[in-house]
Amino acid sequence: MKLVVVGTGYVGLITGACFAEFGYETVCVDKDKSRIDKLKNAKCPFFEPGIDGLLNKHLNDTKLLSFTPSIAEAVEDANVVFITVGTPTKRLENDADLSAVWDVAVELSKHIKDYCVVVTKSTVPVGTTTKLKKIISKKLDLNKFDVVSNPEFLREGSAINDFMRPDRIVLGTESKKSENIMRELYRPLNLIETPIVSTSIETSEVIKYASNSFLATKIGFINQIADLCEKVGANVQDVAKAMGIDKRIGSKFLHAGPGFGGSCFPKDVKAFVNTAYKHDLDFSILDAVMKSNEVRPTNIAQKIIKLKNFKQGNTIALLGLSFKPNTNDVRDSTSIKIAKEFIKKGIKIQTYDPQGMKSAKSILKELILCNSAYEACRSANCVIIATEWNEFRALDLNKIKEKLKDLVIFDLRNIYNPSELEQIGFEYYGVGK
Numbered sequence: 001m002k003l004v005v006v007g008t009g010y011v012g013l014i015t016g017a018c019f020a021e022f023g024y025e026t027v028c029v030d031k032d033k034s035r036i037d038k039l040k041n042a043k044c045p046f047f048e049p050g051i052d053g054l055l056n057k058h059l060n061d062t063k064l065l066s067f068t069p070s071i072a073e074a075v076e077d078a079n080v081v082f083i084t085v086g087t088p089t090k091r092l093e094n095d096a097d098l099s100a101v102w103d104v105a106v107e108l109s110k111h112i113k114d115y116c117v118v119v120t121k122s123t124v125p126v127g128t129t130t131k132l133k134k135i136i137s138k139k140l141d142l143n144k145f146d147v148v149s150n151p152e153f154l155r156e157g158s159a160i161n162d163f164m165r166p167d168r169i170v171l172g173t174e175s176k177k178s179e180n181i182m183r184e185l186y187r188p189l190n191l192i193e194t195p196i197v198s199t200s201i202e203t204s205e206v207i208k209y210a211s212n213s214f215l216a217t218k219i220g221f222i223n224q225i226a227d228l229c230e231k232v233g234a235n236v237q238d239v240a241k242a243m244g245i246d247k248r249i250g251s252k253f254l255h256a257g258p259g260f261g262g263s264c265f266p267k268d269v270k271a272f273v274n275t276a277y278k279h280d281l282d283f284s285i286l287d288a289v290m291k292s293n294e295v296r297p298t299n300i301a302q303k304i305i306k307l308k309n310f311k312q313g314n315t316i317a318l319l320g321l322s323f324k325p326n327t328n329d330v331r332d333s334t335s336i337k338i339a340k341e342f343i344k345k346g347i348k349i350q351t352y353d354p355q356g357m358k359s360a361k362s363i364l365k366e367l368i369l370c371n372s373a374y375e376a377c378r379s380a381n382c383v384i385i386a387t388e389w390n391e392f393r394a395l396d397l398n399k400i401k402e403k404l405k406d407l408v409i410f411d412l413r414n415i416y417n418p419s420e421l422e423q424i425g426f427e428y429y430g431v432g433k
């Protein structure tokens, strides 16, 4: 089988590299020529554990992976084409901007020659895959292609493992022929007995949004429980642990913190709420999740400022800028939102992140970048742990103590044991405890 992946963003590159790892000849396409030139030299535009190794292996050793800026050239003899172009939130609305998907559809309609399965893998609102079919069919005979919805569930930082060992594969199809091709494609996962859920196209599209929105709701829920715990003297970690033992609830995504960020949850929840509005439905639950998440980082920053009476001239050490560990992605990062609030008040931010500093600085030029967590703590009035990178879990606390001016720690990811820190002399504040 020959595969084509159109769009070499995060999802596209992971998808392309992983299908090559499965053993398929895979061509990745992007209209950005300079990006393609870099990729041809195995230069990945983002940080993701394991991706460099896969790119190198399949570009240079197996030669199963290749890159081109030309859709026409790539799709000529393709069996399956994945669309993985960006679907950002439109500037003035909460809707997903699908213009890149439609552009690809027009291109495909001109260049597909033999029967081919066209798959939407980017997160797209319900109805998109069917509209895609309409656009392609303006130029291409209906017996020359089928459309399929096959959403991804990749988490940044562990995307390769998520691709290789998924909890499930969702296939939204409308013909047995395309379903069989997709099942064949994912045959390497039979060995680990990955469940395949076959549905209609619309159901598959909804599954993706419903899954992400549910996870975001879990986080939003536990964060508000955390606020209550702080008021009543309870401990949210113990609450979450006990809740999670109940199999109907489950323990995952119940970690209280500064709110969810990243390129998916905020965008997807907004787009899902918008889909509901368009159908005269009020997704009040998700609306509340979004609203509470939007104000959370600012509220946390203001709480810290009030608690320690921070003002102009104070310095804060901020550890972690990426929206989560193991990525350099700072899109919708709660850490940056918190930093902005401090900077507005004239407070200096000395910061360190293992991967996210360059992109964070381009968004917030006032950040003072440091070479290590310890350097960031130098003469600071407190330290805030905003992202739970492994290296922040094992800090030399005595060294941190030497560097800080005031021994105050705000552990926004609850990674430290309060009594341990208090013994060393720190004033400790976690979330929800």
Ligand code: UDX
Pocket: 152, 153, 154, 155, 156, 157, 212, 215, 219, 252, 253, 254, 255, 256, 257, 258, 259, 260, 261, 262, 263, 264, 265, 323, 324
């Ligand atoms: C998410 C989904 O998990 C993935 O399936 C989907 O396809 C893409 O979106 P990702 O955005 O990479 O993946 O990160 P994820 O690990 O889900 O975390 C999202 C945000 O929620 C982060 O800001 C994280 O810090 C936060 N989070 C997560 C919490 O605050 N608490 C938790 O318990 C879990």
